[in-house]
Amino acid sequence: MTAITDMPDAPRAARRPQIGNPVLRWLRKNLFSSIPNGILTIVLLAILAKGIFSFLQWGIANAVWLTPANDSSACKAARGLGACWAIIPEKYRFILFGTYPFDEQWRPALAVLLFIALYYLSTRRALWRRELVYLWIGALALISVLMWGGVFGLSFVSQDRWGGLPVTLILATFGLAFGFPLGILVALGRRSKLPAIRSLSVLYVELIRGVPLVSLLFMASVMFPLFMPSGFNIDKLLRAQIAIILFAGAYLAEVIRGGLQAVPRGQYEAADALGLSYWRKHRLIVLPQAIRHVIPPLVNTFIAFFKDTSLVLIIGIFDLLTTAKTAIIDPAWQQFSVEVYIFVAAIYFVFCFAMSRYSRSLEASTASR
């Protein structure tokens, strides 16, 4: 959290003598610095206390935590008074893994853990080396083997049975893994002095950014089959993935373009003086600096993008949000959708919050250099 205390805010009262209990002093400075401020504090405390109290009453005290399998009568009895958390143990495997064969669900679970380990390792700056790329390629291959199976004695599971958290992570990860290089190419294209390449890049970025992602997804789900030669049918998940890659590419291109603009001209001139070719100049000199400049906005784009993968719900792909929505169609549990949404929101929150924390720490460490 940034230090809120040293904001250039309102006139701070002249420094009072530092006497008395430090707790009281803190209270006086931060909560009761003036009469209106004191009133505000009391009003806020009252609202907060009431909010927390009713939430605790609903979410903990009156909540139903466990029921016998497939029996929601206890929850129905507590309806309106307390939460029905029992729906989570009842449905969590469906929410997390969708219709993946029940006995094989350790495989997507392992894939999720692999993804998380991969993200964690990628945040370690000491590991930012070429080997990390090989690690990524190896891990993604391993994840594909786990998800599809069909080799090493694993039974084959077709893509239309995948669902839940692994699908969300796949859409996001592959979207970024392919969208990022695409974004770099488009950003370079947009700054190229070759007019045809420049206009194509501008057209691509503006067209994609000007329309909602929903319409791109519709396009992927409805128009893709029209685009392809007859008899050639690509999977629904892959079509959505392509739309997401194109979408990510356009947004990342704009962020990277910002970084390219921040690289001083002298760096280009020095690279030219060394006689480096266009690609070597950018790969060795310009891009590393440009990307370092825009790490915080890049992470923010990643977060936005991770959340946006949930839009595939609209074209009926079983990502985490879709499985959550499907889980509550079950008539016995229909009335307890709020609890399920809170559970899924918590999962999304953990991922996004971790990323935003990481972005903050990166910002702090790049600023200090």
Added chain:
Amino acid sequence: MTADHPRPPPRRRFFALGRNELKGLFWQVLVVGIAVGVIAFLWSNTVTNLSARRITTGFAFLGREAGMPIADSLLAYNPRDTYLWAFVVGIANTLRVAVIGIVLATVLGTLIGVSRLSANWLLSRLAAVYVETLRDIPLLLQLLFWYVLMQALPAARAAWRPVEGVFLSNRGLILPAIPFGPPQLWVLGAAVLGLAVFYIIRRRLIAQQMRDGKPRPAWPFALGLIVALPAAVSLVLGVSWTIEWPQLRGFNFVGGLTLAPEYFALLIALVTYTSAFIAEIVRSGIQSVPRGQWDAANALGLRRSFMLRQIILPQALRVIVPPMTSQYLNLTKNSSLAVAIGYQDVVSVANTTLNQTGQAIEAIALIMAVFLTISLSISFFMNWYNARIALVER
């Protein structure tokens, strides 16, 4: 963007073109060739597929009867109307949620952003929690959440009444309203005219004050043009301003203004979600004003409201306006999530059209055209505003 940097003039060789130009030409021909090739390939496939499925292309279907119901709309509509009119109604619905959403999100976001900077620790912490929570949960999930909550509200007969005349039930939010017709429109027109004239007069007054330094109060003009003029028109035309109070009759409400649950859920989700981003923009904008400006204003003994309005905000706005533009665009584009809960915005209408007629290309082209137009208008307006408030440098 133009060229990266100047290159040394290429050495003229045997050819008229230097090595770099040849290389550039080669790359351009290659890339354009690939692009044209891909498009031609997709195009020919599409033409083949369309003829195989007996789908005629073109916008002729727009004149046919739509037959789709649109429950909640500003403009009069019935299923016998044409697809064209259904699209217009959808566009009006998109604009209705986007315009009101932008206004509310700006107000709420500014409040939260200023709260985050408050000297009151509790207030600033609460604002921070609000921002962090809303930013890290997908908008679609929030939208579904609000929609479920709306449906869980009591039935019309047991509606909540937070204030007299306001009902909240699973039929949506029902507010008292003033019936609006041509007579009221005349009064509104007078008010708009008065505002425009007042704006011109105020500019004159400020220009005069700039010349001789004498302050000239503008409020008498404001009173005359914005208050007295519409009031006079209202009196002369004898417009009635009775408020229509909604009433429960049988199983439903009569009178008043109804915000359908779909619309209300979409509006809440868009406003709260976008306000979290706007709050961060406002906060960083205010923080970007150098500390010395606050100190100087304090040293002059200016009142806090005057200081904020005349010194801090004009400087903060320069930082705030460009990212704010993208938030407005995001809100507008995000309103397309309406399709998930069945509010019929332009995307939802296009989707239904697409399913009914199979005119996929035309329907998606219409969505894209509408959003590109809206996006370009918002950017155009915000760029104009940005240019107006930008720092004039020597």
